[in-house]
Amino acid sequence: MGNQKLYKGSLQTIILKLLETNDKMYGYEITQHVKELTKGELQITEGALYPALHKLEADGLLAVEVAKVGNRLRKYYKLTESGTKETANKLEEMQEFLKTMQHLVNPKFSME
Amino acid sequence: MELSTEQIQELYIFTRKHYVEYYDVQTELVDHLANDIEQISEENPNLSFEQARDTSFKKFGVFGFMDIVESRQKQLGKKYNKILWSIMKEWFTIPKIMITASIFMFFYLLMSLNINIHYLSVLMLILAFIDIFLASKLSKKSKKRFKDNNKKYLLEDIIFKVSAFSSVIIFSNIFNLSAFLRYSESLYTKVFVASLITLAILYSYISLIVIPQKAEELLQETYPEYKFINNL
Incomplete structure (x- = not known):
């Protein structure tokens, strides 16, 4: 497991990106999906995931849906229209960030 | 399994x-x-x-679960403030601004008349009592809702309890404000005090009467499960 602190600031972007590809997801599904995609490298903790989801919902980037699944209720999150726009922005920011880090950490390879 | x-x-x-x-x-x-x-x-x-x-x-x-509850409280508190603010804004646009202006003028003129400052204090005290009465009525209503449904939603709690208490706190402070006038009777002081009283009255009216009346609508909008749970 890598340094979780490094991922912390990117949690919202990760969630938005996942929802862009998967239409609608519930909290537990997101944690499992991330674990799978990163082969266990990144494990989103419950204590961080839900506050992030709630914040995105409050900011109007996510909408919620509730469905009865078996004998329990499940809350699904999906992107709103402004959420879709914001995802594009955040991903662009992320690319910029990765590029900058690359310049800083590995100057040789970044000579263009 | x-x-x-x-x-x-x-x-x-x-x-x-x-x-x-x-x-x-x-x-x-x-x-x-x-x-x-x-x-x-x-x-x-x-x-x-x-x-x-x-x-x-x-x-x-x-x-x-504490972090999660706290974050939810914070987000829904913000949502509540947004709702309150959007209703408050209506009172500063035509036609409601006429009522707002009348409340302001009433208190401003009252302070400008050469009457005993205690009358204002008594009036504030009456308003504070009305506030406490309305707040306790809401709090009772909230208890009854909980008893009937055995479910308490966070936004419901903010609407029926938290906001009612903040309105009472504001009013008890406004009451102290009228003492302010004993020391200064300048135009600015009067405008300042009358504005604060007007805002406090609007805040109380919105948080104690307008928003609770809209509670069902707001809860349905926030919680997709609200409607079908209550119909189960």
Whole structure:
């Protein structure tokens, strides 16, 4: 497991990106999906995931849906229209960030 | 193996024991725990339901569900303020601004008349009592709602309880403000005090009467499950 602190600031972007590809997801599904995609490298903790989801919902980037699944209720999150726009922005920011880090950490390879 | 309905109910009780009193927050946590417990039991079939539940709960860290409840409180508190603010703005646009201006002028003129300052204090005291009366009525209503449904939603609690109390606090401070006038009778002081009283009256009216009347609509809009749970 890598340094979780490094991922912390990117949690919202990760969630938005996942929802862009998967239409609608519930909290537990997101944690499992991330674990799978990163082969266990990144494990989103419950204590961080839900506050992030709630914040995105409050900011109007996510909408919620509730469905009865078996004998329990499940809350699904999906992107709103402004959420879709914001995802594009955040991903662009992320690319910029990765590029900058690359310049800083590995100057040789970044000579263009 | 899918959890039974009894086990789901037990999980609701479990979240309540861990200081999650709101049904909307409980529901999300119960589904999360249930999914995780099912996964844990699949990997370790020898674990009992309680053992699997405790393993899952540990993943939430030393503070348990507290961070999640707090973040939800913060977000819905913000939502409430947004609603309050948008209604408040109506009172500063035509036609309602006429009423706002009348309230302001009433207090301003009252202060400008050469009457005993105590009259103003008495008037403030009466307003404070009306406020306390309305707030306690709301708080009773909230208790009754909880008794009827046995479910408390976080936004519902903010609408019926938290805001009512903040209105009472504001009014008790406004009451102290009228003492301010004993020391200064300048135009600015009067305008300042009359503006604050006007704002406090608007705030109380909106938080104690307007928003509670819209409670059902706001709850349905915030919680997709609200409607069909109450029809079950």
